[in-house]
Amino acid sequence: MEREAIVSEFYEKLDSRGVTRRDFMKLCGAVAAAAGIAHITATDVAYALEQSVIGAKEGNLYPVIWMEGASCTGCTESFAQIETPDPATVVLELISLNYSETLGAGAGWSFEEAREQTIAAGNYIFIYEGAVLEKWEGQALRVANEPGIEHVTHTAAKANAVVALGSCAVNGGWMAAYPNPAGAIGVQQCLKKHGIETPVVNVPGCPANPEWLEAVLVDVLFLQQLPDLNAEGKPSLLFTQTIHDNCQRRGHFENGEFVYQFGTREEALGYCLYPLGCRGPQTKANCGITRWNNRRSWCVESGGPCIGCTTANPANSNENWVETNTPFLKRHRDLRVGDFRLSPTTIALSVTGLLAAALVIHGFGMKITGRMNGGADFEKVRKWDKRHPDRSIGCYDLSDEECAALEAEAGVAAPAKPVGRTTAAKTGTGTATKTGTTGTTGTRTRAKTAGQDGADAAKKADEESKGGKA
Amino acid sequence: MAHLAHYREAHPLPFVITHWINLVAMILLIISGFNIHFPFWAAFEGIARGIHMFFAFVLVLNCIVRVILSFFVKSAPTGGTRRTDTDIKSWLPQTDNRHQAGAWVKYYLFLKKDHPLSAKLGVPQKLSYLLIPPLILIMAYTGLCLWGPTMNAPPFAAGLNLVGGAMMMRIIHYFLMYVFICFMFIHVYLANVEGTAPTKLMFFRREHGGLVYDPDKHAIIGEDELDEKH
Ligand code: HEM
Ligand code: HEM
Ligand code: SF4
Ligand code: SF4
Numbered sequence: 241m242e243r244e245a246i247v248s249e250f251y252e253k254l255d256s257r258g259v260t261r262r263d264f265m266k267l268c269g270a271v272a273a274a275a276g277i278a279h280i281t282a283t284d285v286a287y288a289l290e291q292s293v294i295g296a297k298e299g300n301l302y303p304v305i306w307m308e309g310a311s312c313t314g315c316t317e318s319f320a321q322i323e324t325p326d327p328a329t330v331v332l333e334l335i336s337l338n339y340s341e342t343l344g345a346g347a348g349w350s351f352e353e354a355r356e357q358t359i360a361a362g363n364y365i366f367i368y369e370g371a372v373l374e375k376w377e378g379q380a381l382r383v384a385n386e387p388g389i390e391h392v393t394h395t396a397a398k399a400n401a402v403v404a405l406g407s408c409a410v411n412g413g414w415m416a417a418y419p420n421p422a423g424a425i426g427v428q429q430c431l432k433k434h435g436i437e438t439p440v441v442n443v444p445g446c447p448a449n450p451e452w453l454e455a456v457l458v459d460v461l462f463l464q465q466l467p468d469l470n471a472e473g474k475p476s477l478l479f480t481q482t483i484h485d486n487c488q489r490r491g492h493f494e495n496g497e498f499v500y501q502f503g504t505r506e507e508a509l510g511y512c513l514y515p516l517g518c519r520g521p522q523t524k525a526n527c528g529i530t531r532w533n534n535r536r537s538w539c540v541e542s543g544g545p546c547i548g549c550t551t552a553n554p555a556n557s558n559e560n561w562v563e564t565n566t567p568f569l570k571r572h573r574d575l576r577v578g579d580f581r582l583s584p585t586t587i588a589l590s591v592t593g594l595l596a597a598a599l600v601i602h603g604f605g606m607k608i609t610g611r612m613n614g615g616a617d618f619e620k621v622r623k624w625d626k627r628h629p630d631r632s633i634g635c636y637d638l639s640d641e642e643c644a645a646l647e648a649e650a651g652v653a654a655p656a657k658p659v660g661r662t663t664a665a666k667t668g669t670g671t672a673t674k675t676g677t678t679g680t681t682g683t684r685t686r687a688k689t690a691g692q693d694g695a696d697a698a699k700k701a702d703e704e705s706k707g708g709k710a
Numbered sequence: 711m712a713h714l715a716h717y718r719e720a721h722p723l724p725f726v727i728t729h730w731i732n733l734v735a736m737i738l739l740i741i742s743g744f745n746i747h748f749p750f751w752a753a754f755e756g757i758a759r760g761i762h763m764f765f766a767f768v769l770v771l772n773c774i775v776r777v778i779l780s781f782f783v784k785s786a787p788t789g790g791t792r793r794t795d796t797d798i799k800s801w802l803p804q805t806d807n808r809h810q811a812g813a814w815v816k817y818y819l820f821l822k823k824d825h826p827l828s829a830k831l832g833v834p835q836k837l838s839y840l841l842i843p844p845l846i847l848i849m850a851y852t853g854l855c856l857w858g859p860t861m862n863a864p865p866f867a868a869g870l871n872l873v874g875g876a877m878m879m880r881i882i883h884y885f886l887m888y889v890f891i892c893f894m895f896i897h898v899y900l901a902n903v904e905g906t907a908p909t910k911l912m913f914f915r916r917e918h919g920g921l922v923y924d925p926d927k928h929a930i931i932g933e934d935e936l937d938e939k940h
Pocket of ligand 4 (some may be wrong): 445446483522525527538540545546547548549550705
């Protein structure tokens with residue numbers, strides 16, 4: 241009975257804003273879908289909403305502080321562009337937005353006071369938009385006599401959760417792009433440095449899609465839990481599959497139907513934008529499902545290759561989406577070599593080209609030195625052996641008979657003529673100085689004798705080979 | 711004639727097969743890889759990705775099989791002999807090559823006139839071949855970091871995080887392709903610059919006469935005029 245009254249009170253509220261019961265259920269379905277929580281139905285969302293608005297025991301709306309860091313305010317703008325009645329507005333109006341530079345009505349001292357009171361009361365959500373600036377001792381973005389960095393740390397410390405909204409808040413975004421003069425980093429990195437353990441939900445995008453924020457808020461406000469987060473602290477259901485996984489042009493990709501140039505017939509046919517640098521295959525977000533601007537369209541649908549604006553590693557401000565993806569219309573990013581920007585293909589082709597040229601020149605060298613036909617003649621004696629006759633590796637002084645026996649044993653035809661053997665062997669002065677290494681010849685061990693003989697032989701051989709070449 | 715005789719024992723049939731598979735897989739991976747990078751040939755793109763993943767696994771399996779076989783199959787440890795020993799020994803340092811690394815470098819830089827004596831694989835050759843299995847494994851790892859079904863698995867996600875994301879991983883994978891291409895340039899050049907006999911042996915098992923080398927005495931012991939007798 242009691243509940244009945246509550247519900248009608250709630251619908252009255254909606255009614256006063258021109259939202260019918262039917263509209264409401266429809267948008268609850270949309271919220272559930274945006275939240276990406278498959279096991280939650282529109283009815284669950286409706287119930288949760290009703291409960292939290294007027295059924296909640298404390299009776300208050302969930303307080304939210306929405307603060308601008310180093311941002312272009314695009315994420316707020318994106319949120320504000322949403323038309324009514326729709327999930328975003330309802331969610332927005334179901335929270336108590338106690339502080340927001342852009343959307344809030346207040347200003348000045350009383351506005352800052354409202355923030356302080358909210359922080360003191362605790363149990364609030366902190367949405368931070370834009371990058372944190374570390375340079376100038378964190379003094380940038382100084383407001384109400386408090387340095388920018390302290391605004392972040394002090395507001396985050398007591399929050400139930402921080403939502404880092406937009407790629408800038410996740411890891412610095414384009415604010416952190418080279419050369420990053422202001423030392424932009426993301427919220428998570430900043431809090432980690434200051435030892436603040438408030439959980440961070442990273443919602444990247446430039447701007448972040450308002451429905452993603454809404455999905456997070458639905459989880460936090462109504463289901464009293466943080467969404468399931470992936471390794472990058474982003475809601476798993478929104479940021480684990482790639483754009484390419486859910487792209488409506490994927491069929492054309494598989495068929496090999498591509499747009500190579502804007503303004504062509506292929507573009508008119510809506511073919512895949514991969515050759516124009518589409519970052520869909522390596523960008524993780526569900527844009528193709530959530531879509532943009534009240535689900536009217538989205539980047540790839542409207543003909544723009546994905547530029548990977550959700551690429552943001554919260555642990556590494558260098559892995560921001562601008563550095564990672566520019567130039568947008570090329571398949572690869574450019575690499576920075578000193579002050580130069582080079583494409584990986586230029587680097588790879590240059591190195592490979594140099595190598596090919598070196599081999600061609602080397603080939604001429606081989607031709608000139610007459611090595612093309614079987615190579616140069618073998619050295620008679622290894623140079624090292626020549627220097628260390630007592631520890632010689634090779635036995636260069638075998639007799640013809642010994643050689644013939646070895647060849648027979650190796651299953652090789654007896655030599656027609658004993659060429660190629662060292663002259664040292666022919667002089668017959670040396671004796672073998674080595675023991676067999678492979679098992680098969682273990683029986684042919686000969687005593688190791690005077691190294692001096694070997695040395696003489698080697699020296700002679702060396703002189704002869706030099707003489708021969710000269 | 712200065713080269714050693716080329717006998718089949720140097721490259722037993724299983725290794726001729728793994729080498730063929732290697733060659734075919736590598737060429738198909740490079741062609742499909744280039745097309746994945748940028749679809750020069752649009753209609754091929756869909757097939758290219760299938761070919762790329764299929765031959766990626768072929769290449770990795772072939773590499774593993776080749777390495778395992780080297781512990782069981784016997785091959786000639788040096789050129790110019792029919793005597794054989796467990797193949798893995800010709801991948802490890804061999805007495806025939808000891809102290810010869812400098813000689814090889816000097817020979818190729820034309821600072822040394824005569825051909826260094828060596829095992830079947832000379833020092834630079836051995837080092838470059840030894841590099842191939844780890845390279846194939848790294849290639850597979852970087853590739854799986856980019857492959858949808860595996861990219862989110864923890865071992866691959868960790869690698870993506872390490873190198874700075876999928877774009878950097880793609881570039882590393884792409885650069886590694888050029889490492890293979892450069893290896894092949896050098897490999898094919900060196901295999902053929904002194905004559906096509908080694909290639910005929912490797913691919914078609916065609917033997918060729920030449921000097922006879924004894925792997926225990928580490929020296930040339932004669933000549934086998936195989937050609938005349940055939
Ligand atoms: C050994 C296992 C390998 C695996 C598992 C593998 C897998 C992959 C995958 C998944 C992609 C990305 C496809 C996409 O984004 O849709 C790729 C791209 C590519 N692969 Fe491989 N690959 C392997 C080996 C090779 C080899 C041996 C080469 C060439 C020598 C090669 C050359 C390339 C190239 C050039 C690309 C395009 C990269 C770019 O976008 O710039 N891959 N490979
Ligand atoms: C047209 C292409 C190729 C030619 C003409 C060729 C030729 C040869 C020859 C003659 C040998 C024997 C070398 C010797 O023992 O002295 C050899 C061995 C070898 N080649 Fe190639 N090769 C080619 C392609 C490749 C490719 C694409 C790879 C791998 C990327 C490769 C990897 C190897 C390896 C690892 C060996 C060591 C021996 C073995 O595996 O049994 N080759 N190649
Ligand atoms: S347009 Fe982009 S995301 Fe869509 S199929 Fe092509 S490459 Fe993938
Ligand atoms: S499609 Fe790509 S560029 Fe567009 S919003 Fe999504 S991630 Fe950003």
